[in-house]
Amino acid sequence: MFKSWQPLLNQALNLFLKPNCPMCDRTASAVFCKYCQRQIQDCQLPHPDLYWQGDLPLFAWGKYESSVKQSIGKLKYDGHRSIGHLYGEWLANSWQKSIPSGSATKLVVIPIPLHPEKLASRGFNQAELIARSFCQITGNKLDLSLQRNRSTVAQFGLSKSARQENVAGAFTLVNSAFKPGDTVLLIDDIYTTGATVRSAAAVIRSIQVKVCGVAVIATGRIDK
Numbered sequence: 001m002f003k004s005w006q007p008l009l010n011q012a013l014n015l016f017l018k019p020n021c022p023m024c025d026r027t028a029s030a031v032f033c034k035y036c037q038r039q040i041q042d043c044q045l046p047h048p049d050l051y052w053q054g055d056l057p058l059f060a061w062g063k064y065e066s067s068v069k070q071s072i073g074k075l076k077y078d079g080h081r082s083i084g085h086l087y088g089e090w091l092a093n094s095w096q097k098s099i100p101s102g103s104a105t106k107l108v109v110i111p112i113p114l115h116p117e118k119l120a121s122r123g124f125n126q127a128e129l130i131a132r133s134f135c136q137i138t139g140n141k142l143d144l145s146l147q148r149n150r151s152t153v154a155q156f157g158l159s160k161s162a163r164q165e166n167v168a169g170a171f172t173l174v175n176s177a178f179k180p181g182d183t184v185l186l187i188d189d190i191y192t193t194g195a196t197v198r199s200a201a202a203v204i205r206s207i208q209v210k211v212c213g214v215a216v217i218a219t220g221r222i223d224k
């Protein structure tokens, strides 16, 4: 007797429990509603490896603008962790379609850490959420040995030398267990000036471990 009610009950519960779209509050069958998902995917870069060159090559899923900017805000400041997981999947799919030259088939994936105080107040590190689902799909190894020593002020508006000074000494490796020949890929949510990731890469390279580049969800790249 109860069996026949089960599917109906499940449907009703799903309808009730399914979170609405974090962007517009409409009902959503996935993380975002179809409308917002389309808006976000319009910001996807046709060539994510466009900046895969130079000292620290950059791989970016999309442009840091409009809906992408808004959704990353929803992830970081409103605690919508599912957005981080979804972006990790999209980044992984994009990466697998066009694995850039100079990277390796097996990577050690390191998310850019938050300062412990910021981590405690936010409750999670968005770069780690992205990196976790990136690794689940690509089969690469997640490594959390990079830690942030101190807070840095927002980089925007600082001169190049002030930006470098701001992040110098910001990171340390704690209990790292790299093997000879390991290649690291750094992961962050956004890339603007690149000073933060360059400082992280320098710490890893200082112990003779190769860093092939950085992969991010979005870039509003402003360095020249």
Ligand SMILES: [Zn+2]
Binding pocket: 021, 022, 023, 024, 025, 026, 032, 033, 034, 035, 036, 037
């Ligand atoms: Zn929506």
